[in-house]
Amino acid sequence: MSYKNENEAAPITGPALWSAQAHLPSVLGRQLIIERAEGGYVFTTDGRRLFDGTAGLWHANVGHARPELADAAHAQMLRLETYHVFGRYLNDRAVELGERLAAMSPVDDPKVILNSGGSDAIDVACKLARRHWQHAGHGDKTVILSREFAYHGLHAYGTSIAGLDFNRDGYGTESLVPETARVSTYDIDAVERTVHEIGADHIAALVAEPIQGTGGVITPAPGYLEGLQRICRENDILLIIDEVITGFGRTGHMFATERYGLQPDLITFAKGVTSGYAPLGGVLVAPHVWQPFYRDSDRTPMFRHGATYSGHATACAVALRNLDILDEEKLVPRVGELEQLLVRELDALAGHEAVVETRVAGLLGGVGLVDDVSAEAVTDELVEHGFVTRPLRGNTVQISPPFITTDDELRQLVAAIGAVLDARAAR
Structure with missing residues (x-):
C-alpha cells in the first residue's frame, strides 16, 4: 500500500541507480x-x-588501476574464486591473510575476523563486545559509547553509534540499537562524567576513530586518546579503535594506534587493506577477548559471526598483494x-x-x-x-x-x- 500526498512535488527522474549518501x-x-x-x-x-x-x-x-592487483585477482579467480570460512571449512588465502595481519598487528597475538568492509567490521566488533561481557557474567554491560561527530559506517550498529546526528535521524527512535550513547570528542573530563552517569557496569565498549574522518578530519587533543584508554581500563570497558580509514599507512604508521601509543582490545579495519581493489574488512581481536571462545570445554560458547563473503579468497589475494606494494614501494x-x-x-x-x-x-x-x-x-x-x-x-x-x-x-x-x-x- 502507498500513500500519496497531492501537495507533494513530482519526483525528479534520473538513472536507475540510487546514489549513496546523496540528497x-x-x-x-x-x-x-x-x-x-x-x-x-x-x-x-x-x-x-x-x-x-x-x-x-x-x-x-x-593509486588506481594497478596491474599487479588486477593480476593477483585474475590468477586467484582461475584457481579458486572463493570458498566460505564457516565451521570446518577455510580457504588458503583467508588463512594466509589472517597470519599476515596478525604478524603486523599492533595488538599482540590477535585473532583476525574477516568480512566485507568497514561497516561489517563495526557491527561484528560491537556484537563481540556485548557477547564478551554476557559470557563473562556481566549481563548489564550492553551500552556502546561513541564520540560526538563520529562516523562508523551505516549498518544498523554503525548508524546507531553515529556521532553525526543526521545519520541517526528519521528511523523512529533515537538509535536503531537502543543501548548507545555519545561522549565528548574534545573533553576527556566530560567523557569521564558520562561514564559515571551511565555507570561503568552498564557499558560494554567505547568505539573511537583515532582521527575522525567524516566528522571533519578532527585530530585528537594531546592526551585525549590516552585518556580514553585509561578510562576504559579503569572501568572494565572494551576499547574499540576504528582504523577503517587510518589503517595501513594513512597516518604515516601502519596503524594509527602505533602513532598514538594505544593498546586497544579490538581494532576494526577495511579500506586500505586492499586499497579499495576488493571489498574486505575485519577485526583484530586481543587474546583476553578471543580466548574464552577457544577453550576446550563443554561450556565454551559460539560467537555467531560471518557472512557469505567473509574471508573471500580473491579479496584476500588482492589484500596480500596490496600489502606487498606498500612494503616494496x-x-x-x-x-x-x-x-x-x-x-x-x-x-x-x-x-x-x-x-x-x-x-x-x-x-x-x-x-x-x-x-x-x-x-x-x-x-x-x-x-x-x-x-x-x-x-x-x-x-x-x-x-x-x-x-x-x-x-x-x-x-x-x-x-x-x-x-x-x-x-x-x-x-
Whole structure:
C-alpha cells in the first residue's frame, strides 16, 4: 500500500541507480560518472581528467588501476574464486591473510575476523563486545559509547553509534540499537562524567576513530586518546579503535594506534587493506577477548559471526598483494614525507580570510572554512579546476590523496583550494 500526498512535488527522474549518501534533488542532473582511472587520476564520461584528492573514499592508497592487483585477482579467480570460512571449512588465502595481519598487528597475538568492509567490521566488533561481557557474567554491560561527530559506517550498529546526528535521524527512535550513547570528542573530563552517569557496569565498549574522518578530519587533543584508554581500563570497558580509514599507512604508521601509543582490545579495519581493489574488512581481536571462545570445554560458547563473503579468497589475494606494494614501494614512510609537505602548504593557506583552521595527521588534511563560504560550493568549483575533494562536517574541505601522490601534485591541490577561495573573495 502507498500513500500519496497531492501537495507533494513530482519526483525528479534520473538513472536507475540510487546514489549513496546523496540528497537526490541536489545531485540529479549534475552527477559525474567515472569511467576509468590511472594512478592518482580519474576520468569521467564527459572527458574530464580529475586529480583524486580524496583517494576515493579514503581508500585508493596505492593509486588506481594497478596491474599487479588486477593480476593477483585474475590468477586467484582461475584457481579458486572463493570458498566460505564457516565451521570446518577455510580457504588458503583467508588463512594466509589472517597470519599476515596478525604478524603486523599492533595488538599482540590477535585473532583476525574477516568480512566485507568497514561497516561489517563495526557491527561484528560491537556484537563481540556485548557477547564478551554476557559470557563473562556481566549481563548489564550492553551500552556502546561513541564520540560526538563520529562516523562508523551505516549498518544498523554503525548508524546507531553515529556521532553525526543526521545519520541517526528519521528511523523512529533515537538509535536503531537502543543501548548507545555519545561522549565528548574534545573533553576527556566530560567523557569521564558520562561514564559515571551511565555507570561503568552498564557499558560494554567505547568505539573511537583515532582521527575522525567524516566528522571533519578532527585530530585528537594531546592526551585525549590516552585518556580514553585509561578510562576504559579503569572501568572494565572494551576499547574499540576504528582504523577503517587510518589503517595501513594513512597516518604515516601502519596503524594509527602505533602513532598514538594505544593498546586497544579490538581494532576494526577495511579500506586500505586492499586499497579499495576488493571489498574486505575485519577485526583484530586481543587474546583476553578471543580466548574464552577457544577453550576446550563443554561450556565454551559460539560467537555467531560471518557472512557469505567473509574471508573471500580473491579479496584476500588482492589484500596480500596490496600489502606487498606498500612494503616494496615504501609507501608508509612516504606518507610521513607528504605529511610534512602538507603541513607547510596548509600553514601558508591558514592565513586566508576564508579559512578558520587547517588540520593534518599523516596524509589526512582538512581545511575548515568560515560560515559564509560553503565547503560544498568550494569542492564543486574545484572540480572545474581539475581536482576531486569532498565537503565534510564542520564546513571542512577534505584532503586525502593516494600515497603515490607527488610533491607537485599535493602543492597544486592546495594551491587550487587557495585559488578558489581567492576567486570567491573577489566577487
